[in-house]
Amino acid sequence: MPDATNATAGQPDAPVRAVVLGSGAWGTTFAMVLADAGCDVTIWGRSQQVCDQIEREHRNSRNLPGIRLPEAIRATTDAAEALAGADLVVVAIPSQSARETLTALRDDVPDGAVVVSLMKGVELDTDRRMSEVVSEALGIDESRVVVVSGPNLAREIAERQPTATVVAGTDPGATALVARACSTPYFRPYTNADVVGVELCGAVKNVIAVAVGIAQGCGYGLNTTATVITRGLVEITRLGLALGANVETFPGLAGMGDLMATCASPLSRNHTLGKHIGAGLTLDEAIAATGGTAEGVKSSRSVLELAHAHGVEMPITAAVAAVLHEGMPVEEMAMSLLARPKRAEGL
Numbered sequence: 001m002p003d004a005t006n007a008t009a010g011q012p013d014a015p016v017r018a019v020v021l022g023s024g025a026w027g028t029t030f031a032m033v034l035a036d037a038g039c040d041v042t043i044w045g046r047s048q049q050v051c052d053q054i055e056r057e058h059r060n061s062r063n064l065p066g067i068r069l070p071e072a073i074r075a076t077t078d079a080a081e082a083l084a085g086a087d088l089v090v091v092a093i094p095s096q097s098a099r100e101t102l103t104a105l106r107d108d109v110p111d112g113a114v115v116v117s118l119m120k121g122v123e124l125d126t127d128r129r130m131s132e133v134v135s136e137a138l139g140i141d142e143s144r145v146v147v148v149s150g151p152n153l154a155r156e157i158a159e160r161q162p163t164a165t166v167v168a169g170t171d172p173g174a175t176a177l178v179a180r181a182c183s184t185p186y187f188r189p190y191t192n193a194d195v196v197g198v199e200l201c202g203a204v205k206n207v208i209a210v211a212v213g214i215a216q217g218c219g220y221g222l223n224t225t226a227t228v229i230t231r232g233l234v235e236i237t238r239l240g241l242a243l244g245a246n247v248e249t250f251p252g253l254a255g256m257g258d259l260m261a262t263c264a265s266p267l268s269r270n271h272t273l274g275k276h277i278g279a280g281l282t283l284d285e286a287i288a289a290t291g292g293t294a295e296g297v298k299s300s301r302s303v304l305e306l307a308h309a310h311g312v313e314m315p316i317t318a319a320v321a322a323v324l325h326e327g328m329p330v331e332e333m334a335m336s337l338l339a340r341p342k343r344a345e346g347l
């Protein structure tokens with residue numbers, strides 16, 4: 001396995017000590033990636049039952065049925081115990097729970113630890129990106145927060161299928177540490193200094209995946225899917241550029257790559273939820289039928305607020321928010337998008 005020693009901390013032989021906050025599908029899978037890369041990994045979870053099963057049976061049947069986890073991964077519900085001496089603190093809980101959860105753990109996160117956000121959402125009410133929420137909740141500089149985002153459906157990675165990701169941070173040392181800590185023969189990180197762009201890609205693609213799901217649930221075919229994905233990427237790019245992102249991020253893994261994976265895969269919770277809505281379920285019914293966290297439900301609202309605040313037009317996001325939260329019938333969604341004033345293609 002590749003080397004994941006903590007050379008930047010001046011301990012060339014010590015493995016990186018990583019703590020993953022959250023024992024859901026992605027937290028558990030990322031813990032497996034870190035362990036396969038040579039890190040010393042502990043998962044902190046809320047469920048005693050899930051933690052016990054990870055420790056004793058090396059499985060998490062609630063979130064990753066049928067997957068055998070590395071035996072070295074430990075799991076506990078005791079946050080202080082988990083976080084003591086951590087070099088990396090990886091946050092893998094739903095975006096809207098991040099501030100409250102991290103504020104409560106603030107005193108347990110060691111000084112100097114690099115904090116990694118795996119979350120793909122924008123906070124309701126504040127419209128903050130997750131790295132901003134992490135930094136505010138823990139009282140740390142944003143340079144200590146690194147983001148990992150890409151075409152990373154948990155189940156496929158838990159099966160060790162090959163994929164790549166983007167590790168984004170403003171501090172080159174912290175970014176390199178995280179990239180080294182999660183590099184395995186099946187998981188290839190690319191670094192990027194554009195935290196804003198990478199985070200917006202991850203959050204908004206969930207909303208676009210809901211839109212694609214709705215279209216497919218309504219019975220529309222691949223022309224509609226391709227139209228929503230392509231114009232969805234335009235929306236993401238427009239918002240990103242207004243917020244200072246780098247244009248090169250959007251056709252990359254965190255942008256087009258993740259959009260393609262999420263909009264195409266039946267494993268995606270956002271896509272699945274959209275399909276249920278398109279097929280006629282209510283939002284509550286669709287959430288229950290989907291299971292897991294479909295971040296696009298809440299982020300459709302916060303992304304739209306962010307867009308309004310910056311004068312950015314995001315018609316697909318607006319239509320998703322209208323269907324999910326304002327009672328717009330799904331049948332009206334396509335019409336509301338296609339009837340807009342005609343314009344030239346492009347941003």
Ligand SMILES: NC(=O)c1ccc[n+]([C@@H]2O[C@H](COP(=O)([O-])OP(=O)(O)OC[C@H]3O[C@@H](n4cnc5c(N)ncnc54)[C@H](O)[C@@H]3O)[C@@H](O)[C@H]2O)c1
Nearest residue numbers: 022023024025026027092093097101119120153154292293
């Ligand atoms: N599943 C994926 O394929 C995937 C891939 C990339 C990124 N993500 C992102 O990672 C984040 C987590 O996703 P997931 O798939 O692990 O979700 P999940 O629904 O499978 O698990 C979420 C976990 O967080 C826990 N949790 C919920 N509220 C909590 C709180 N207040 N405090 C502590 N723990 C809490 C739950 O108990 C659960 O263990 C999301 O932002 C998601 O968009 C997921």
Ligand SMILES: O=P(O)(O)OC[C@H](O)CO
Nearest residue numbers: 150151152153268269270
């Ligand atoms: O299951 P989803 O819709 O949350 O998507 C999972 C990942 O974000 C795909 O990269």
